[in-house]
Amino acid sequence: MGRPRSFDDADVLDAAMHVFRRHGYTGASVARLEEATGLTVGSLYNAFGDKAGLFRAAFAHYVQAFARQRLDHWLGEEATLDDLEAYLLALFDLPLNDGFGCLITNAAVEMRPDETFLTGAVWPALAERTERIDDVLLREVGPDHAREAGARLALMTEGLLLLARARRLNHDHRTAIVAEFSRLRELRDSPQHNRRRHHHPAE
Amino acid sequence: MGRPRSFDDADVLDAAMHVFRRHGYTGASVARLEEATGLTVGSLYNAFGDKAGLFRAAFAHYVQAFARQRLDHWLGEEATLDDLEAYLLALFDLPLNDGFGCLITNAAVEMRPDETFLTGAVWPALAERTERIDDVLLREVGPDHAREAGARLALMTEGLLLLARARRLNHDHRTAIVAEFSRLRELRDSPQHNRRRHHHPAE
DNA sequence: ACAATTCTGGAATATAAATTCTAAAATTGA
DNA sequence: TCAATTTTAGAATTTATATTCCAGAATTGT
Numbered sequence: 001m002g003r004p005r006s007f008d009d010a011d012v013l014d015a016a017m018h019v020f021r022r023h024g025y026t027g028a029s030v031a032r033l034e035e036a037t038g039l040t041v042g043s044l045y046n047a048f049g050d051k052a053g054l055f056r057a058a059f060a061h062y063v064q065a066f067a068r069q070r071l072d073h074w075l076g077e078e079a080t081l082d083d084l085e086a087y088l089l090a091l092f093d094l095p096l097n098d099g100f101g102c103l104i105t106n107a108a109v110e111m112r113p114d115e116t117f118l119t120g121a122v123w124p125a126l127a128e129r130t131e132r133i134d135d136v137l138l139r140e141v142g143p144d145h146a147r148e149a150g151a152r153l154a155l156m157t158e159g160l161l162l163l164a165r166a167r168r169l170n171h172d173h174r175t176a177i178v179a180e181f182s183r184l185r186e187l188r189d190s191p192q193h194n195r196r197r198h199h200h201p202a203e
Numbered sequence: 204m205g206r207p208r209s210f211d212d213a214d215v216l217d218a219a220m221h222v223f224r225r226h227g228y229t230g231a232s233v234a235r236l237e238e239a240t241g242l243t244v245g246s247l248y249n250a251f252g253d254k255a256g257l258f259r260a261a262f263a264h265y266v267q268a269f270a271r272q273r274l275d276h277w278l279g280e281e282a283t284l285d286d287l288e289a290y291l292l293a294l295f296d297l298p299l300n301d302g303f304g305c306l307i308t309n310a311a312v313e314m315r316p317d318e319t320f321l322t323g324a325v326w327p328a329l330a331e332r333t334e335r336i337d338d339v340l341l342r343e344v345g346p347d348h349a350r351e352a353g354a355r356l357a358l359m360t361e362g363l364l365l366l367a368r369a370r371r372l373n374h375d376h377r378t379a380i381v382a383e384f385s386r387l388r389e390l391r392d393s394p395q396h397n398r399r400r401h402h403h404p405a406e
Numbered sequence: 407a408c409a410a411t412t413c414t415g416g417a418a419t420a421t422a423a424a425t426t427c428t429a430a431a432a433t434t435g436a
Numbered sequence: 437t438c439a440a441t442t443t444t445a446g447a448a449t450t451t452a453t454a455t456t457c458c459a460g461a462a463t464t465g466t
Contacts, residue, residue: 001433001434001435001440001441001442002432002433002434002440002441002442002443003431003432003433003434003441003442003443003444004432004433004434004442004443005442005443005444006432006443006444022316023316024312024313024315024316026229026230027229027316029422029423029424030423030424030425031423039444040444040445040446041424041425041426041445041446042426042427042443042444042445042446043443043444043445045424045425045426046442046443046444047443050424050425051423051424051425100315101312101315105312105365106312108365108368108369108371109227109304109308109309109312109313109365109368109369110227110312110313112227112303112304112368112369112370113225113226113227113230118369118370122369123369123371126369126371147375147378148375148378148379148382150375151375151376151378151379152359152379152382152383154362154366154376155358155359155362155363155366155376155379156355156358156359156362157362158361158362158365158366159357159358159359159360159361159362159365160358161365162308162311162312162361162362162364162365163311163357163358163361165311165312165315166311166312166315166321166325166326166329167315167321168311168326168329172350172351172353172354173354173357173358175350175351175354176351176354176355176358179351179355180355204410204411204412204463204464204465205410205411205412205413205462205463205464206411206412206413206414206461206462206463206464207412207413207462207463207464208412208413208414209413209414209462232452232453232454233453233454233455234453242414242415243414243415243416244415244416244454244455244456245413245414245415245416245456245457246413246414246415248454248455248456249412249413249414250413253454253455254453254454254455
């Protein structure tokens with residue numbers, strides 16, 4: 001049924017998502033997207049409708065194949081404070097800290113006027129991140145502290161990603177994260193703390 | 204020497220800065236800027252050169268007449284942790300929390316590709332904010348803790364402003380700020396803490 | 407009062423960008 | 437092999453937007 005595509009969707013979206021991450025939505029010209037993806041406008045429009053459609057697909061790809069990947073890797077069911085710390089500290093090194101930031105955070109700023117995209121795509125992506133962090137905290141420091149610690153870490157995480165894009169992340173910020181986690185570990189390990197530790201009764 | 208301007212620069216820049224804050228740089232069309240400022244393109248271009256020049260002026264105006272104003276008000280030479288807390292908590296209420304965020308934070312994301320503007324305008328504006336916060340902390344919690352606390356608050360502050368633009372700021376974040384400051388006060392008031400309190404010997 | 411200067415309004419233009427279109431190419435199923 | 441279908445390439449077009457231009461208005465200094 002017709003001529004088959006000469007490209008792999010995932011490859012194209014991967015290239016596109018990096019262009020959008022670097023240049024932003026408006027700064028990413030169709031010419032640049034052609035160059036980066038290796039496709040011509042015709043194919044791009046045939047496959048994704050228009051530039052906005054390509055962006056939606058690239059954003060969804062970033063969330064699903066990149067952000068969620070990292071969440072699954074570091075913040076799974078068994079994740080500890082160490083894992084959560086490692087998840088955040090990775091933002092300080094390559095390949096993550098390449099100076100272009102996180103597409104979700106960037107989109108939260110640039111796509112703000114597009115209510116539909118903001119609430120329909122950005123909010124869920126942000127929520128996924130914070131919920132995963134909250135899950136770890138709930139298990140590790142217990143419900144008494146998880147809420148406050150979660151909100152604090154949410155602020156710090158978005159701050160990290162903002163400063164990463166501004167190329168203003170430095171070693172002091174890293175130290176602050178490390179210190180934050182040594183404090184969270186104290187919270188976890190304090191004996192008089194009536195947290196409910198996470199158990200797997202069936203195992 | 205020629206016809207005088209029919210408008211006040213500060214008024215125009217005030218209107219322009221709000222347009223840029225809402226819509227971003229590219230999203231702010233010249234037509235919208237005309238409407239908001241009450242000037243026509245001719246006058247706008249005569250006064251500021253081009254759209255980029257108007258943006259630079261509006262950004263500088265935001266920093267000087269708005270952001271620095273707030274810093275001077277809350278984070279002066281005598282500012283305490285209470286003042287710093289109030290400075291941050293104001294971000295949760297109107298008129299500050301109008302859902303469009305901070306022009307500096309927004310520009311850090313959107314203007315990232317413009318190296319000249321990023322390093323020449325955004326970096327100094329960000330630095331002004333963090334340095335003022337650090338000054339307060341240095342006096343209040345002492346040099347031993349100021350560095351770490353400063354980095355943590357820098358992250359939290361940028362996180363606040365990011366989430367404010369995404370319309371994702373909620374009461375938990377507010378609680379996290381309040382909790383953070385009750386902890387900083389403990390640090391300040393802890394007797395065994397060998398901080399050097401701020402004195403004015405000449406007074 | 408008049409020359410010089412600067413500002414204003416808005417139409418005209420230029421520029422840059424996204425989008426559409428068309429002919430050719432590559433495939434499948436009959 | 438041929439009809440039907442989809443993709444591809446890139447030129448042509450459209451659209452949106454910034455920018456320029458110019459004639460007229462408003463001022464100052466001489």
